[in-house]
Amino acid sequence: MAAMAADATGAPAAGPNWWRRCRGRLLGFRPMIDLRRVRTDYDSVAADLARRGDDLAQLEQVRDLDERQRALAAERDEVRAQIKAVSGEVGRLRRDGATEEAEAKQAESRSLGEREQGLDDEASLLAEQIRDLLLRIPNTPSPDAPDGAGDADNPIVRVEGFDPEAYAEHQRVPHWETGEALGILDLERAVKLSGSMFSMFRGMGATLARGLCQLALDRNADAFEEVRPPTLVLSSTLTATGQLPKFADDAYAVERDDLWCIPTAEVPLTSIARDEVLDEADLPMRLMAYSPCYRREAGSAGRDTRGLLRVHEFDKVEILAYATPAQAPAMLDELVARAEGTLAALGLPYRVLDICTGDLGQSHHRSFDLEVYAPGVDRWLEVSSISWFSDYQARRANIRYRPTGEKRAEHVHTLNGSALAVPRVWAALVETYRQPDGTVALPEALWPYLRGTTVIGR
């Protein structure tokens, strides 16, 4: 792990991989895939990863390097045992005054030490290579996840409240036009402040944005503990959830302080239990958080640049759970149902997609996407992605629980999803509820959050 440590001065060196050397380091040797499973059950791991359409070269490499690493480590340990024995001998001889013999033993120990050093260097190098590979290998998909090559293959599980014939001309106006006309969205000045793909809500637009978060929090407060987490986090925190090392370009970095802006509250919420052993009685543990989210959208520059469809900073309410493996499938259903419930309460048509193996995120075991229909832009907008990570994140983050009666702690399963993401829902609302006179009549569920306003006019 020597290469991961801070340099002698402790100052993070700049450069494309500066965070590799930073405070808090990347986590220690914490693979995402169970290395033991790679050893004992290689074929099934390979088959699982193949379903994602993944290249298996890295996995093969891991298997081979691991074999060599273990052999070297065993040899090194044997030499270490000898050194210990010989050193003990030295102590005894010195006490007995047998100086000459002691010196001979010292020489012997010294040469053993050189051999140990060589073996250890080699074994550590291999271990590091294995770790780097393992951190980049994605999660294995659930057997229930549908097969497919990409987003075109995601089955639509259900569509709720959508009637393509039901829309009138006055709803076919993009939210940015209505927003500017009503003075509730000020994109022009947002660009002046922060550049393209930033947004600014004003007046009732801002109240609506905040009200949406409040609504989402209130709807889940029956079972979820509200958390207000930090939104700047260490590299190690971003690694635990899987954003690093592979997706460093997608996040905003505050280099001089080795901090990153969170892309989602999933990041701090998941790390809350990092390096802890939870009581089984406390599971499932449900948490929710409102937070701003920051995304560089590096891979999608130039796409969806108009309006609120894709922005660098937005507000979101995230719901998350730690669960036992047995509880996880039901928890996935619960999170989906909760996210759906909020969309339904807002009266927005939506559909549910079962994400196929080829479109699953790197750390996802199974995912469902929720999309709302926005008539003004005539598109389905992804507003929530609810995912089950199996033990992938828990392994990286070292989150465990002790099954009752068991001696050995096991990794928990993590699940999370957006309860509500503001900009796209805001857009869909403004388009869906636009009246013939250009005002926006908001659904009743929001009224308690709008200070008495029910219709946003000029």
Next chain:
RNA sequence: GGAGGGAUGGCAGAGCGGACGAUUGCGACGGUCUUGAAAACCGUUGAGGUGCAAGCCUCCGGGGGUUCGAAUCCCCCUCCCUCCGCCA
């Protein structure tokens, strides 16, 4: 930001170069006693790696160094506490 003090097993707290993976107390667990419980007494009790196993190895906040040998000595970092400065 400056100056001092600290970080050891679930907790408290010893150890300051060799018999220390770590005294002890509390807690927890098992047992004896008891109608039951308490008390008392006896015993067990950190984590991880590797191996069929016996075992061996690693871990005293993290990293590096000195040494035949480091929890113990040296250097760097992080975090916590106290004081000063600054501050929503």
